[in-house]
Amino acid sequence: MAVKMPSHTSITRLLSPLVNSFRTVSLNPSASLAKPSTIRSFSTSSTHLAPPNKNAKQADPRISLIRYHMQHPKTPRPLKLSRMRALRHWTIHRAWMLARRKRKEAEENELQRMYQSMHSACEELRLMDPPGSKDAGRLYRIAMEKKGIFGHGGVPIEYARAQTDTPAKEPWNHEWTR
Amino acid sequence: MAVCHKAARPLARCMQTSQPPCFSARSIRQFTTTSRRDGEVATVPETEPIVYDPATVTSRKGEKALMKSGVMPIGSRRRRAALKSSGNLPFEQLPYQCFQEALKIFRTDREEKLKQIQTERLRISNLEAQDASNVKGGEVQKQRRLVSMRSHLEYLKIQADINDPLIKKRFEDGEGDMNKPIYRYMAEKQWRKYQQLLIAQRIDQFNIVPDVLPHFEPTADVRLAFKQRSVQHGEYVDSRVSEVPLRLKVQVFDKGERLVSIVVIDSDVPVSEEDNFTSRCHFLATNIPLSPTITSIPISQLPKESIALPWMPPFAQKGSPYHRYSVFVLQQQPGETLDAAQLKEAVQRDGFRLRSFKDKYKLDPIGMSIFRSTWDEGTAGVMQRAGIEGADIEFKRKRVEALKPKQKARGWEARHSSAKYRQLWR
Numbered sequence A: 001m002a003v004k005m006p007s008h009t010s011i012t013r014l015l016s017p018l019v020n021s022f023r024t025v026s027l028n029p030s031a032s033l034a035k036p037s038t039i040r041s042f043s044t045s046s047t048h049l050a051p052p053n054k055n056a057k058q059a060d061p062r063i064s065l066i067r068y069h070m071q072h073p074k075t076p077r078p079l080k081l082s083r084m085r086a087l088r089h090w091t092i093h094r095a096w097m098l099a100r101r102k103r104k105e106a107e108e109n110e111l112q113r114m115y116q117s118m119h120s121a122c123e124e125l126r127l128m129d130p131p132g133s134k135d136a137g138r139l140y141r142i143a144m145e146k147k148g149i150f151g152h153g154g155v156p157i158e159y160a161r162a163q164t165d166t167p168a169k170e171p172w173n174h175e176w177t178r
Numbered sequence B: 001m002a003v004c005h006k007a008a009r010p011l012a013r014c015m016q017t018s019q020p021p022c023f024s025a026r027s028i029r030q031f032t033t034t035s036r037r038d039g040e041v042a043t044v045p046e047t048e049p050i051v052y053d054p055a056t057v058t059s060r061k062g063e064k065a066l067m068k069s070g071v072m073p074i075g076s077r078r079r080r081a082a083l084k085s086s087g088n089l090p091f092e093q094l095p096y097q098c099f100q101e102a103l104k105i106f107r108t109d110r111e112e113k114l115k116q117i118q119t120e121r122l123r124i125s126n127l128e129a130q131d132a133s134n135v136k137g138g139e140v141q142k143q144r145r146l147v148s149m150r151s152h153l154e155y156l157k158i159q160a161d162i163n164d165p166l167i168k169k170r171f172e173d174g175e176g177d178m179n180k181p182i183y184r185y186m187a188e189k190q191w192r193k194y195q196q197l198l199i200a201q202r203i204d205q206f207n208i209v210p211d212v213l214p215h216f217e218p219t220a221d222v223r224l225a226f227k228q229r230s231v232q233h234g235e236y237v238d239s240r241v242s243e244v245p246l247r248l249k250v251q252v253f254d255k256g257e258r259l260v261s262i263v264v265i266d267s268d269v270p271v272s273e274e275d276n277f278t279s280r281c282h283f284l285a286t287n288i289p290l291s292p293t294i295t296s297i298p299i300s301q302l303p304k305e306s307i308a309l310p311w312m313p314p315f316a317q318k319g320s321p322y323h324r325y326s327v328f329v330l331q332q333q334p335g336e337t338l339d340a341a342q343l344k345e346a347v348q349r350d351g352f353r354l355r356s357f358k359d360k361y362k363l364d365p366i367g368m369s370i371f372r373s374t375w376d377e378g379t380a381g382v383m384q385r386a387g388i389e390g391a392d393i394e395f396k397r398k399r400v401e402a403l404k405p406k407q408k409a410r411g412w413e414a415r416h417s418s419a420k421y422r423q424l425w426r
Helices: A010-014 A017-023 A061-071 A085-128 A138-141 B003-016 B022-026 B060-069 B077-086 B097-130 B137-162 B166-173 B181-193 B196-203 B340-346 B354-362 B377-386 B418-426
Strands: B221-227 B229-231 B249-252 B256-269 B277-291 B296-298 B308-309 B321-329 B362-373
Touching: A061 B362, A085 A138, A085 B097, A138 B321, B077 B296, B097 B137, B137 B181, B166 B181, B181 B196, B181 B418, B196 B362, B221 B321, B221 B354, B249 B256, B249 B321, B256 B354, B277 B321, B308 B340, B354 B362
Parallel strands: none
Antiparallel strands: B221 B229, B221 B249, B249 B296, B256 B277, B256 B321, B277 B308, B321 B362
């Protein structure tokens, strides 16, 4: 099978001979390494010519694939941290989570502040004139109009791309120009 | 050629001027005429035996010498080498950049939390000082607000310390001071992760909840031991082992000292006349002090005034199914003490009901543990030594005859085995 093999990556390992053999289904435990004993008859022909042994237990291909990838020399070994090292790791992890949370809360508070200031400004407008007068709430109603907020005859930019359950790998091309 | 000379000149100068050190040493050294024998007797230099530090010894010789003297080197060889070369920095000063930045973040957060704790305390004291009529919602709302403010204060206290690696290490090593809220919090979290689930499962499996109490949620960690043998929840305990009073280890997770009562109940005492089971109290003690730091309660060493019903060894008569022994820890109302002598008169061992007992004396069960007992070789001896009668009784199940007729034998052989089919017999 003519497969282009770049440097060892996980993709390469996916196209490993082991995976290829799964397509042909049959997995015969080859006795190619068995030493010919003095009792058994000695054959000079290749072992590949022998018919496959039907009684041999079929190894589960999923298990052998997992073991292949676990025992591969390029697979990184599991980390074992000493006590002090683990404590430092824990501290750094917690500090990172804390920093992220603080940042998120600050952003949310800022948004809340902006929204509330806008809301109170609109309330001010609404209550500017006493109720019952000719111009009561006029400026407020003008402020609530949404005519032409997307330009002349325009639509929101969100209409340009429909949301899907399975978006593309590159969902939005930020570098697009006309 | 001229180039070679130019190159060789600095090299030659270098070789002329520099003197090999061995020659210079010989030229400097004084030449003595006298021999050493004429001078003072050369004393064998006294070398003091090298004292190896078990935390920093790295050489094999040093390790062997330490082990011979009876002191084990501390930690792995790599750890000892690291300690030797590092200057023995305390943990929080280790020069790892990411770690130091993390500690910086943690410290600023802690400062913020301490400020918040301060303002919260101020708010609580202000609200307490306020008159109930000024508070919106009256006294009821004021108390509710105080309760939620206090719980928020506890939350802030935990949040100030929870990111500290030293506190975590101290807790994991078992050196945490249980008077501090953070260590109590961590202990409770650890308990709830496994041991609380375990005791809840045992309570459910052994049907303690409908049999002994209608509802029960453990809030304290209770462990049992007989002398030096610890008892898992629900374990079978040999009657000879449980002949001695047990030792309790109770860990409460809320602050403050309180008085508790301890009850040991056998829920499976067979009553053959009624073909049913009843319960019996094997031990009752009151006014025992308990706090997050005072965790050990050895029953055999309790003062006489606390014990209402002394320890009766658990026994299971032959033929009866296993007996469940539940050990309950009941918290008394704050400030209230019970009279052990009065309890001794009032409480009967046989037919003991924990529901009515706890309602009558206003007790609150906070924790329990359980063990089981069956008839074994030592039970007769235990009963005889304790003066309990009934070691020679064996309980047997009453045979219940089925109403439906016995099933006829199946199969060709069975149907043709009577004398009528003699000619067909093999």
